[in-house]
Amino acid sequence: MSIVFYVLTTITVMGALAAMLLKNTVHCALALSVVFAGLAFLFMSLDAQYAGWAQVLVYIGAVAILVVFAILLTKGSETPKDGVFSRTWFVGLVIAAGVFAVLGWAVMGSMKALPQLTAVPQVTNLDIGNALVGRYVLPLEIVAVLLTAAMIGAVIVAIHEKEGQK
Amino acid sequence: MLDTEMVSGSLTHCGPSCDYLVLIAAVPMVAAGVIAFLKQPRRKTAAALSIGSLSFSLLLSLIAFTRVLVDWIHGVATHSVFNFTWFQAGTAHVDLGWVLDPLSAVMLVMVSFVGLLIFIYSTGYMKDDENYTRFFCFLSLFAGAMLGVVIANSILLLFMCWELVGLTSYLLIGFWFQKPAAAAAAKKAFLTTRIGDVFFLLGMVWLFSQTGTLLFYNHGAGSMEVAALAGLLAQPAAWGLTAAGAIGLLIFAGAAGKSGQFPLHVWLPDAMEGPTPVSALIHAATMVAAGVYLIARVYPLMAAGMPTGGTTTALTVVTWVGAFTAVFAALIAVAQNDIKRILAYSTVSQLGYMMAGLGMGGVAVGMFHLITHAFFKALLFLGAGSVIHGCHGEQDIRKMGGLKSDMPLTFLTYSIGMLALCGFPLVFSGFWSKDGILEAAQHWSVAKAPFYMLVFGALLTAFYMTRQVAYVFFGVWRGGKPAHESPKVMTAPLGILAFFAMALGLIGTPAWPWFRSFLDGRAAAFDWHGFMEPGLGTLMLASSVIVIFGWWLSWKIYGDRSPQPMEPDPLEKAAPMAWGWLRDRLYVDELYSATVIAFYGWWARVTDWLDRRVWGGAVAGVAGSFALWARLNRFLDANVVDGGFDNGCAGLAGGGGLLARVQSGRVQSYLRIMALGVVALVVILIWSSRP
Amino acid sequence: MTSLAYYLLVAALLFSIGLAGALVRRNAILVLIGIELMLNAANLNLIAFWRYGPHPERLTGMIFAIFSIAVAAAEAAVGLGLVIQIHRHAKTTDLDAMNRMKG
Numbered sequence A: 001m002s003i004v005f006y007v008l009t010t011i012t013v014m015g016a017l018a019a020m021l022l023k024n025t026v027h028c029a030l031a032l033s034v035v036f037a038g039l040a041f042l043f044m045s046l047d048a049q050y051a052g053w054a055q056v057l058v059y060i061g062a063v064a065i066l067v068v069f070a071i072l073l074t075k076g077s078e079t080p081k082d083g084v085f086s087r088t089w090f091v092g093l094v095i096a097a098g099v100f101a102v103l104g105w106a107v108m109g110s111m112k113a114l115p116q117l118t119a120v121p122q123v124t125n126l127d128i129g130n131a132l133v134g135r136y137v138l139p140l141e142i143v144a145v146l147l148t149a150a151m152i153g154a155v156i157v158a159i160h161e162k163e164g165q166k
Numbered sequence B: 001m002l003d004t005e006m007v008s009g010s011l012t013h014c015g016p017s018c019d020y021l022v023l024i025a026a027v028p029m030v031a032a033g034v035i036a037f038l039k040q041p042r043r044k045t046a047a048a049l050s051i052g053s054l055s056f057s058l059l060l061s062l063i064a065f066t067r068v069l070v071d072w073i074h075g076v077a078t079h080s081v082f083n084f085t086w087f088q089a090g091t092a093h094v095d096l097g098w099v100l101d102p103l104s105a106v107m108l109v110m111v112s113f114v115g116l117l118i119f120i121y122s123t124g125y126m127k128d129d130e131n132y133t134r135f136f137c138f139l140s141l142f143a144g145a146m147l148g149v150v151i152a153n154s155i156l157l158l159f160m161c162w163e164l165v166g167l168t169s170y171l172l173i174g175f176w177f178q179k180p181a182a183a184a185a186a187k188k189a190f191l192t193t194r195i196g197d198v199f200f201l202l203g204m205v206w207l208f209s210q211t212g213t214l215l216f217y218n219h220g221a222g223s224m225e226v227a228a229l230a231g232l233l234a235q236p237a238a239w240g241l242t243a244a245g246a247i248g249l250l251i252f253a254g255a256a257g258k259s260g261q262f263p264l265h266v267w268l269p270d271a272m273e274g275p276t277p278v279s280a281l282i283h284a285a286t287m288v289a290a291g292v293y294l295i296a297r298v299y300p301l302m303a304a305g306m307p308t309g310g311t312t313t314a315l316t317v318v319t320w321v322g323a324f325t326a327v328f329a330a331l332i333a334v335a336q337n338d339i340k341r342i343l344a345y346s347t348v349s350q351l352g353y354m355m356a357g358l359g360m361g362g363v364a365v366g367m368f369h370l371i372t373h374a375f376f377k378a379l380l381f382l383g384a385g386s387v388i389h390g391c392h393g394e395q396d397i398r399k400m401g402g403l404k405s406d407m408p409l410t411f412l413t414y415s416i417g418m419l420a421l422c423g424f425p426l427v428f429s430g431f432w433s434k435d436g437i438l439e440a441a442q443h444w445s446v447a448k449a450p451f452y453m454l455v456f457g458a459l460l461t462a463f464y465m466t467r468q469v470a471y472v473f474f475g476v477w478r479g480g481k482p483a484h485e486s487p488k489v490m491t492a493p494l495g496i497l498a499f500f501a502m503a504l505g506l507i508g509t510p511a512w513p514w515f516r517s518f519l520d521g522r523a524a525a526f527d528w529h530g531f532m533e534p535g536l537g538t539l540m541l542a543s544s545v546i547v548i549f550g551w552w553l554s555w556k557i558y559g560d561r562s563p564q565p566m567e568p569d570p571l572e573k574a575a576p577m578a579w580g581w582l583r584d585r586l587y588v589d590e591l592y593s594a595t596v597i598a599f600y601g602w603w604a605r606v607t608d609w610l611d612r613r614v615w616g617g618a619v620a621g622v623a624g625s626f627a628l629w630a631r632l633n634r635f636l637d638a639n640v641v642d643g644g645f646d647n648g649c650a651g652l653a654g655g656g657g658l659l660a661r662v663q664s665g666r667v668q669s670y671l672r673i674m675a676l677g678v679v680a681l682v683v684i685l686i687w688s689s690r691p
Numbered sequence C: 001m002t003s004l005a006y007y008l009l010v011a012a013l014l015f016s017i018g019l020a021g022a023l024v025r026r027n028a029i030l031v032l033i034g035i036e037l038m039l040n041a042a043n044l045n046l047i048a049f050w051r052y053g054p055h056p057e058r059l060t061g062m063i064f065a066i067f068s069i070a071v072a073a074a075e076a077a078v079g080l081g082l083v084i085q086i087h088r089h090a091k092t093t094d095l096d097a098m099n100r101m102k103g
Helices: A003-021 A025-045 A049-073 A089-109 A125-133 A137-165 B021-036 B043-073 B102-125 B132-151 B155-173 B180-211 B226-234 B243-258 B267-273 B276-285 B287-297 B313-334 B339-361 B363-390 B408-422 B429-442 B449-473 B488-508 B514-520 B528-532 B536-558 B570-574 B576-583 B585-660 B667-688 C003-024 C028-051 C060-090
Strands: B080-089 B092-100
Touching (some): A025 C003, A089 B667, A089 C003, A125 A137, B021 B092, B021 B132, B043 B092, B043 B102, B102 B287, B132 B287, B155 B276, B155 B287, B180 B243, B226 B243, B243 B287, B276 B287, B276 B339, B276 B363, B313 B585, B339 B363, B363 B408, B363 B429, B363 B514, B408 B429, B429 B488, B667 C003
16 A cells, blocks of 8 residues: 555544544544545545545535534533543443454455455546436435435524524 | 720810810910010019919810710710821921820819919918019929820820920929029939930830831820830840830839939939929929829830730839839938928839839829829928928928917818828828729739838838927927918918818729729729728728828827927937938938049049040140141241242332333433444354355 | 455544544534544445445446535534534533433
8 A cells, every 4th residue: 555545544543533532622623624634635545536525625614614613602612520531431442442343354354355456447527427417316316305404404403492592 | 903905985086175185285384485574573463374374274174074074974985186297307207296085184184273272372482582473484384394294195295395394393493593402402303304304215216216106196006006016015125125115114214203213213302492382283293293194104005015914024113113212212201300301202202102003003003192192292292381481481390399289270281181191091082092002012913022012111101291290280389489370372272182182082992993994984883892802901901000000109209299409319319320321311312422423523524624625625726727827828928929029020120220221311322232233233244144 | 455455444443433432422512523433434435445346437436425425414414403402401512411311
């Protein structure tokens, strides 16, 4: 594997760890952004440029901001008195470790079946566009509906309370 | 001279003419029932009911007697029965019924007449007693029961009335139950007669099982009739007896108890604890006569199979017991000092005479003496009651004396009774009746000893009666307050009885044997030649001489002397040991006390111990085991069942609680579990898809 | 090890880290962050498989990943809106304290 891979991987994993371990919630959100960025570049290194830039736009540009907003709105910046981790954090850690172990075992065990490197795909926007409205038009429409519903739902959830408070 | 056949007339079924017989017995019993509900102060009502009911019975008895008399005049011996079935048990009929024949007719008149006189006497005698009403209730009940015994044609009815008579005797002897002596005497009477009754019951049951009927006379099917008797004779029992003889002996045992024959005589003298009218009625005239009457009633059974010129075993036993009792009791009477006790032993002795008469001479001989004895013994007892009443309750003859001037009427009537009892020649009934017995004894084929015993008994009778009369009526007054004559209501019955004590003799003389003929249903002719029978004149003369000798001897020893109360009797001075034996009643009571009663006391203690320890222990053990079981059950129930249930529920609740902790409500817990689940699934997936 | 295996392992690692965070942290928002991480790890898987799969020219993997990104965004919006709402109601975002479903 190339050096780019290792660098990007290290940044991403470090960022993930930071996101999960830092005490200050805002710092966690920022670390999350780093993770998003790392992943975006990883996508690009896998010749999925469109997905990479989509990641940047959506995740870093919207989700991360959203998270920060939420943190600020819920006074998450204040460090809680009795620690940020649950009392039974070790159990959770063990379970997560177990999950990783299983996944890793699955991967290592299926190495013979994994395909080899293939030729670099030449992907253009036109292809993606054609795919989206051609082959994958149904998911596209469904996602559109979903987004609409989510938006309306979020608005309702937020607004209802406000009206109640009035 | 012995009548072996009673039935020479036809057996007619009673129509309306003898259905009334039951009333004779029932009316006094109903009166008793009514009186039982009266309150104590209603004395006149009680007495009126009592006397009225018995008068009614007397009237009916006279009507019945008249009918029998009329039949006799026509040469027929009445024999009417009225039988009915009380209930059926399987194939066995339990029948009751009553019979009207010369025997029952005579007895009915005697019982109701003497009873009525005594009732009237009692109104005077018991005037000062506070339990007057109760007395008349019991008297009426007794009268009804006694009359029931007389008319009974069913041995079961006879037994039931027999028991009732025993019960009322108990109630009346123990009338003054506050006195311990009276209560003890009543108990003794009841228990002693009970012993006899057990044998009677055995005999009755045997008779019933053997003949299949309870009725004496039932148009040929009765137990006293030829067919049944033949069957009984054919049946052998133990010790060479036939069934007839054995049953006869058993029934005699019952009669011996009631009539005070040796050895069951011990209750009679003690029964004098009761009021004097009771002694007169029950223990002189009627109840004790019931035993004799019973033997007369079952005489066909007793005499069954009698060989000509001989006698049956049953009758032999009756004779010997009677003769022995006559002498035995007379000896004891000589040494007694209580006026009533002398008369009581005299009664026992005379009952012995009656039994002997029945055994040797047949029904007429025994019954004649019974009838005459009833009158003069009742007279003597009532006279004694009058004396006691006049002497303010004193009963010891040594503390009396000279009463012939203080109580002339009583003296006169008492003397008549005494002369009748002794058998003063010719004028008095006792002479004829006793002579009848002596005559039968003289001609008895089995042995001569009873004759001599009875003669000796007559001597003794004269002796002790003279002694009694000398002490009571002659000499000087030795008591406390002066005596007075009794009221007319008491002396009038005395007079009536005295008259009969003399007059009744006429019906039984050999010249005119009316009584016997009446019982047989044959015509009786007045025939002077009756006196000419061989040996009869000699016998009459001899018995008169003996009686006069007895008087003379007694008068010589006791007459016109006034011994001080505590001075020993002249005879006692002469033969102190013998006197002592006689005065102490020949120790029969003491013997019983030492043997039977001691045994029963021991037995009662044993059964009590058994009952309390063994059976009681067993019961307690069972109860204890039940209690233990209940406790165990409760323990199990509380601890095992409930505990188990509670613990189970607690376990479930605990388990539920434990499991509920899974539902912590916290999202992260759920997430963790989900993650675990996914891991497990994946592992399974991979494991299963491995090649 | 093939390069695909590397990517897959990285994705697995990221997924585990995100899961650990979601299971361990007390703040609800951080749980959502963890979930975002998990989603991203899955995206990486998708892309990796697309790149090293048999028919990359069909664009299946990438389109899938794009849709995943869109859905994740919508989900984040709604989820965070809910967290804000809960915060208004309970005055806290501490998940340990939110146990009204306990039972």
